[in-house]
Amino acid sequence: MNIIDELEWRDAINQQTDAEGLRELTNSKAVSLYCGVDPTGDSMHIGHLIPFMVLRRFQLAGHRPVILIGGATGTIGDPSGRQSERSLQTLEQVQENVDALTAQMKKLFISDDDANQVRLVNNYDWTKDINVIEFLRDFGKNFSINTMLAKDVVSSRLDSGISFTEFSYQILQSIDYLHLYKHEDVQLQIGGSDQWGNITSGLDLIRKKEGNEAKAFGLTIPLMLKADGTKFGKTAGGAVWLDPKKTTPYEFYQFWANTDDRDVVKYLKYFTFLSKEEIEALAAKVESEPHKREAQKALAEEMTRFVHGEELLEQAKRITAALFSGDIRSLTADEIEEGFKEMPTFTATNETKNIVEWLVDLGIEPSKRQAREDITKGAISINGERVNELEVDITAEHAIGGKFIIVRKGKKNYSLVKLV
Template sequence: MNILDDLAWRGAINQQTDEEGLRELVDKKSIGLYCGIDATGSSMHVGHLIPFMVLKRFQLAGHKPVILIGGATGSIGDPSGKSEERVLQSEEDVLENAAKITAQMRKLFAAGETDSPIRLVNNLDWTKDLNLLDFLREYGKNFNVNTMLAKDIVANRLETGISFTEFSYQILQSMDFLHLYRHQDVQLQVGGQDQWGNITAGLELIRKKEGSTAKAFGLTIPLMLKADGTKFGKTAGGAVWLDPELTTPYEFYQFWVNQDDRDVIKYLQYFTFLSHEEIEALAEKVESEPHKREAQKTLAAEMTKFVHGEQALRDALKITEALFTGNVKELTADEIAQGFKNMPTFEVNLAEQELVSWLVDIGIEPSRRQSREDIQNGAITINGDKVTDLDFVITADNSFEERFIIVRRGKKKYFLVKLV
């Protein structure tokens, strides 16, 4: 199957500059293509993955992808999707972010690939020594201000205002496309639909510099929205990060496993490398047995394994099972730190104390009377064990590795007690 047909089946194509020309090219040979990400943060989130999964599909089809880390463009700021100017980052922050994102990209897309390895480049390498006069003469002369103003990414900001710094962003991104066309044999740029103006500006620059017959193309990905119309990748707690220090593998797994039935097949198509037949079989399960949530579990497993690895997936499944059954005794302290990260938490200096008063002192129970009543009724468990003895004494021996104690009141109300 032609890679473009596969992308179309997955709903991953929004616009193409020359569909017929690109189709003919990818049928004939292995092409170079690229997608970029600016070093404006220390980690990618799940929304960033969307165009890079397309890059990965091209790689698996035998093409030659390039990932561009925006060390230069990240220090400027893309005006796309923003209603006001970005706050400029320090040079040190941009360099640190670029290093961290590069490491993430190597882990996700470059490891273990030998036939068609993904190349990583940083646009700071070919812009940092460019002086102002050369920039204006070699590049600025090729851009018509009226055309730049008409691009959506700029036009949307004219009412509120845009600085020359952000206005020049499309020139820098066009320079990237030209550089990669000349030096990395890149003929296709892939980006989100908001990047259409930047991509077409790059194509115009290539044709002015290399001639009107230069074979270069652009392809954009549709904006990812959930069935309820809200933006994909956001939760009540904010973005879902790929850095396990910001979003734990357990939280990452839960994000995917809790997707709406109306969205899950679309996400399987976009984000996983399952075959058409496997995804269609899961789509049938969503219709016939939605309560089993097989599609969501498959999506969560595939994505957690892809981003965090097999062991992290096993840990996430173990934590999920423990919380579902209430059998938390088999968890390690590190697994507890993941699974109970967002549950009500108390910090205590633990000395020996009767459970009745301890539950009141740390704030789990409102009164001694209620504490005694809940213990007698079997409503209190400590680390998965039900406690009904009113004389029970809580000590550090009741903790996980002298770090945590898990209290459950009733069937579902968990509390995490940190020992300090």
């Protein structure tokens, strides 16, 4: 299957500058292509992954991908999707973010097993020596203000205002495409749908500099929305990050495992490298046996394995299974800390106390009467073991790893107690 045919089946194409020409090019040879990300932070989130998964599909189809880290454009700020000016970061902060994103990209997309290795580049390398006269004469002269104002990314900002700094962003990104076309044989740029204006500006610059016969193309990926119309990748707690320190592998796994039935097949197509036959089989399970959530489990496993590796995937699955079964003692202290990160947390000393007093003093139970009632009814569990006796004492020996005691009240109300 041609890579363009596969992307169409996966509903991963929004716009192409020349669909027929790109299909012909990808059929005739291995194409160099690029996608970029600006170092606005020290980690990508799952929304950033969308175009890079497409880049990876090109790689698996035998093409030559280039990942651009925007060490230069990151100091300016892309106005795409914003209604206000970005706060500029220091050059030191930008470099720290460049280093962090470079390490993240290497982990995700570079492997000794890949025949066509991903190349990593930083646009600061070819822009840092351009002085203002060169910028205006050699590049600015090729851009029409009228055309730039008509780009969606700029026109959407005219009412609220846009600085010359952000206005000039599309010129810098165009210089990137021209540089990669000339020095890395790159003939295709891909990006999110909000990058269409920047991509077409780059193509215009290439043709003005290299001639109208220059073969260069652009492709964008559709904006990802959930079935309820809200933006993909956001949760009540904020963005879902690829950095395990920002979003734990367990939380990452749970995000995908909790995908709506209406979205899961779309996400399988976008984010996994499962075959058409495997995805269609899972789609049939969504229709016939939605309660088993096999498609969601496959999605969670594929994505967690891709981002965090096999070991952390297994850890996420162990935490999930333990919380479902109530077998809390099978977890390590680190796994408990990860699995209960977002649950109500209380702090207790390691002194021995009767369970009734202990629950009330912590605030897990509102009164001794309620605590006694819940205990006698079997509604209280300590570390997965139900407590029925009022005379039970809670001691430091209950703490898993010497750190945590897990209290479950009813079927689903968990609390994490940290011993100090």
